[in-house]
Amino acid sequence: MTDMVKPYVVGIDVGGTNTAFGIVDANGKVIASSSIKTQQFGADLDAYINELHSALSKLIAENGGIDKIKGIGVGAPNANYYTGNIENAANLPWKGTIEFAKILTNKFGVPCTLTNDANAATIGEMMYGAAKGMKDFIMITLGTGVGSGIVCNGKLVYGHDGNAGELGHVIVRRGGRQCGCGQKGCLETYTSATGIIRSAQELLQASNEPSVLREIPLDKITGLDVCNAARKGDKIGKEVMKSVGVILGEAFADFVKFSSPEAIVMFGGPVKSADLFIDDLKATMDANLMPTFRGKIKVLTSQLKDGDAAILGASALAW
C-alpha cells in the first residue's frame, strides 16, 4: 500500500459546519490536520474551493510538498463514489450537482476520489478502528441524521448506482414521524440526535411528569441535555434513551438478517452516551433474531476520534 516516493495521502471530511482535512501516512497516522468553515462563503463554491486550496496547500507545503502526496480522498454528504459528484446535499450551501472530485483533481494535480461521509467513516473504522480486519460488518452513524456503511466480503457495498447504505431511512414505525426525506417513520427520526430531541419534546408535552428538562425552553433542548437528564435518573430522559435502544435493536435485528455481519459498529455524538441505551439495544436485537443469530452479533462503538474516522476513511480512498 505504501509508496516510497509518495508516502502520504490527504483525507478531507466535508461537513455541514466544518471542512476538516489532514495528511495521513501509510500507518493511518494523521500527521497534520486543519479545517475551514464550510459555510463562510455561502453559495459561492469557487470562493470555498479557493479557500480550501489555499489552506490545504499550506499544510501540504509544511509536510514535504505536493510531490509526497499520492492522492486525495473526500467524504461528503450525498457524495457518489461512482460519479465523483456531490448531489443536492441538504446540509451543504451549494445546490445541484457539484463535480467535487474533478474540481479538486484539477486544482491539486493529484487524483481525487470521493465517497459519502458515512462510507468514509466506515472505511476508516475498517482500516484503523473497531472493525479492523473484519470482512462483514455494518457501521451506523448517529448524528443530525442516521447514516450507514455496509461491508460485505471485505468490500464496501455501493450498490448499482452508488446509493447503497441508506439505513437511516429504513421505516421502523409505519406512518410514524415525518422525515426530511419525504417518508414517514424512518429510523433517523427516532434515533438521531434530532430524533432524541423530538422524543423528549413529545414526552414533555404529553404529560406533567416532573423533569429537569422542563428547566430548558422546549425548542432549546439538545440531545446532550436529554442524555445528561437520563444519567441523573430523570424519568423522561431515561424513557427517551430506552426508546433509542429499543428502536435501534429492532432495526439492527433486521439488518442482521440481510448481511449476517460479524459486528455492528456505532459512531457519532449520541454514541458517547451508548451506556444509556446499549443494554436495551442488545436485549431487543436478540429478542428479534432467530436462534441462529442470537447472542452472536457484536455491537461495538467506534474506536476512532470523532474527526479522525472521517479523515482517515476519506484518506484511505486515495491509496
Place this chain on the structure above:
Amino acid sequence: MTDMVKPYVVGIDVGGTNTAFGIVDANGKVIASSSIKTQQFGADLDAYINELHSALSKLIAENGGIDKIKGIGVGAPNANYYTGNIENAANLPWKGTIEFAKILTNKFGVPCTLTNDANAATIGEMMYGAAKGMKDFIMITLGTGVGSGIVCNGKLVYGHDGNAGELGHVIVRRGGRQCGCGQKGCLETYTSATGIIRSAQELLQASNEPSVLREIPLDKITGLDVCNAARKGDKIGKEVMKSVGVILGEAFADFVKFSSPEAIVMFGGPVKSADLFIDDLKATMDANLMPTFRGKIKVLTSQLKDGDAAILGASALAW
C-alpha cells in the same frame, strides 16, 4: 470456466419432497436430469445417500462417466456454504448436522460444494436467468416460506457465518403473525404460499363476504385456489393478493435502502400469479422510497424453469 477434459458439472437440488439432479454443460444447458423422493427412507440418511448415489451414477454413466464431471454443487435448505453441512432443516427428514458435502465428495470422488437453496437459485438466475450480467441484485423466493439471496459487487453475500439473506424473516408487522422461526410478523407469514392461505382463511372467517373460496373447506384452501379466485374477480381473493403486493412492496423498499440493487428478482409458485400483485407491489415500493431510488429499481420474475434455477445454480458452484 470450461474444461476440455471435464466438460460437465452436476447440480443437485435437495427439496423437502424431491431431490432433483442434473448434468450441466459450460453453457448452462441441463443435458440430462432425474430425481428421487427425499423422504422415501424416512430418517435413514445412509439409505437416501445410497439411492442418490445409485440414481446419479446411472445418469453420469449414460453421459460419459465420472471422468467428465468436474464437480458437484448442491442446494439444500439450511445448508451452510462455509461448513458444507445441512443444519437442522425443518423440512428435511434428517435432524441435527449432516455433513452433506463431505459425504458426497467421498461417495463420488469429485469435489462437492454446498449452499442453501435460495442462494443456489440466486446463482442460477445470475449466470443464466433474469439477472444475467448484473452485479447488484436481490432474489426473493416465494414458496412454502420466503427465502432470499443477495448479490453485491458481483458476489453472493454469505455474511460472517454463511447465514446472510434471511429476508423472509425481516419483520414487516411488529407483533403480527406467529412464524415458525419463533418471531412474530415475519415477511414470510404474509407473502409465502402459506401466508396467502392464512390471509384468505382470516378474511373468510372475519366476514360473511360471499366468495368462491367458501366452496372449499377452510383447511384445504391452497395458494393456487386463492390466485384463481382473485383472477375470477373474487373480492376476498383480490384483497389477499393486493396485500401480498403491498407487503412485498413495503419490504422491498427497505431492502433497496440496504444494497441499492439494480433489480429484485422473484421466483417460486406464487410468482406465476405475479400479474395479480405486481402493480400494487411497484406502487407501494416507490411510495416507500426516497426520490433517489424511485422508479429506478427493476422488479423482475425469474426467467428459468422452476426446477432448472436450483439445479443450474447448484451446478454453478462446481465450476
